[in-house]
Amino acid sequence: MGSLRFPSGPADEQPVSSFGRDDIGWTPIMEEAQRATRVLHPDTLELPRPTHRRIITVANQKGGVGKTTSTVNLAAGLALHGLKVLVIDLDPQGNASTALGVEHRSGVPSVYEVLLGEINVADAAAQSTQSNNLWCVPATIDLAGSEIELVTMVAREGRLKEALNSEAVDQLAPDYVFVDCPPSLGLLTVNALVAAHEVLIPIQCEYYALEGLGQLLRNIELVQSHLNPALWVSTILLTMYDGRTKLADQVTAEVRAHFGDLTLRTVIPRSVKISEAPGFAQTILTYDPGSRGAMSYLDAAREIAERGAERKTA
Numbered sequence: 157m158g159s160l161r162f163p164s165g166p167a168d169e170q171p172v173s174s175f176g177r178d179d180i181g182w183t184p185i186m187e188e189a190q191r192a193t194r195v196l197h198p199d200t201l202e203l204p205r206p207t208h209r210r211i212i213t214v215a216n217q218k219g220g221v222g223k224t225t226s227t228v229n230l231a232a233g234l235a236l237h238g239l240k241v242l243v244i245d246l247d248p249q250g251n252a253s254t255a256l257g258v259e260h261r262s263g264v265p266s267v268y269e270v271l272l273g274e275i276n277v278a279d280a281a282a283q284s285t286q287s288n289n290l291w292c293v294p295a296t297i298d299l300a301g302s303e304i305e306l307v308t309m310v311a312r313e314g315r316l317k318e319a320l321n322s323e324a325v326d327q328l329a330p331d332y333v334f335v336d337c338p339p340s341l342g343l344l345t346v347n348a349l350v351a352a353h354e355v356l357i358p359i360q361c362e363y364y365a366l367e368g369l370g371q372l373l374r375n376i377e378l379v380q381s382h383l384n385p386a387l388w389v390s391t392i393l394l395t396m397y398d399g400r401t402k403l404a405d406q407v408t409a410e411v412r413a414h415f416g417d418l419t420l421r422t423v424i425p426r427s428v429k430i431s432e433a434p435g436f437a438q439t440i441l442t443y444d445p446g447s448r449g450a451m452s453y454l455d456a457a458r459e460i461a462e463r464g465a466e467r468k469t470a
């Protein structure tokens with residue numbers, strides 16, 4: 157975005173435990189164990205249940221900014237702490253399905269058949285290996301041709317919305333629905349924006365991550381004015397923050413200056429563990445619950461849950 161300047165400012169520091177580095181007897185392993193306990197034990201953190209089903213589309217047409225990683229880890233964070241979550245994988249790459257341990261080879265019931273109206277969401281949803289509260293409608297490679305197939309269909313922008321408004325979804329009764337978008341602004345992303353109440357935009361803490369954001373926001377405005385007036389950008393999530401680079405701090409400050417309180421206080425650090433987890437069909441919360449990456453995604457999930465609750469009572 158050309159209009160964005162880069163004032164410098166401190167990054168948001170997140171305390172990770174009550175027992176800190178300066179306390180006598182502190183060890184890194186102890187800190188890790190404390191984090192793992194918080195991440196894995198639902199009784200240590202109670203997340204408010206939203207009063208209405210929240211449908212959140214995770215979008216950014218720029219590739220590789222952390223859409224899928226954020227979708228699956230936020231979903232897992234909410235699910236591990238008692239909320240029922242449905243993830244719709246709307247990217248033919250099927251990365252969210254992989255990370256959630258859900259089969260997505262060609263031929264399995266998937267979001268493709270749901271968009272065509274052949275099956276309902278409940279028929280396509282599979283339980284994730286990551287939590288009993290977590291369900292995923294997988295994407296298979298069949299979805300790759302769907303943008304073209306959808307063009308000739310009736311109400312082509314509203315296919316996902318229609319599918320999510322069905323009784324089948326009421327049977328699953330998710331508190332949260334997350335829709336993981338492909339890196340484009342095509343018909344699949346438009347379907348996700350029409351179906352949602354909220355947009356979550358992950359922004360990578362790198363210079364080029366800001367480019368193209370204006371185009372995404374203009375597209376969201378177009379959907380708002382023509383197809384879904386209730387849609388709003390509720391959440392900005394800074395991802396892949398590398399504390400060793402000055403640029404990461406600059407981008408963080410810039411995004412906060414531009415988006416204000418929409419930006420979550422929690423920033424997701426760049427971490428090898430986060431990128432390894434999908435290779436084991438896991439989220440970071442189960443792959444390495446004691447890591448800072450796991451803690452930060454749980455903190456982000458908590459912020460999202462608490463903000464939703466605040467908004468409803470405000």
Ligand SMILES: Nc1ncnc2c1ncn2[C@@H]1O[C@H](COP(=O)(O)OP(=O)(O)OP(=O)(O)O)[C@@H](O)[C@H]1O
Nearest residue numbers: 219220221222223224225339396425426427430431
């Ligand atoms: N916090 C992080 N630290 C390190 N690596 C990360 C982090 N978040 C994501 N990655 C890695 O960066 C790559 C891109 O992430 P991801 O797939 O989530 O982005 P995406 O926006 O969904 O990409 P696409 O546009 O292709 O769908 C992946 O290899 C992922 O494992």
Ligand SMILES: [Mg+2]
Nearest residue numbers: 223224247251
């Ligand atoms: Mg992705």
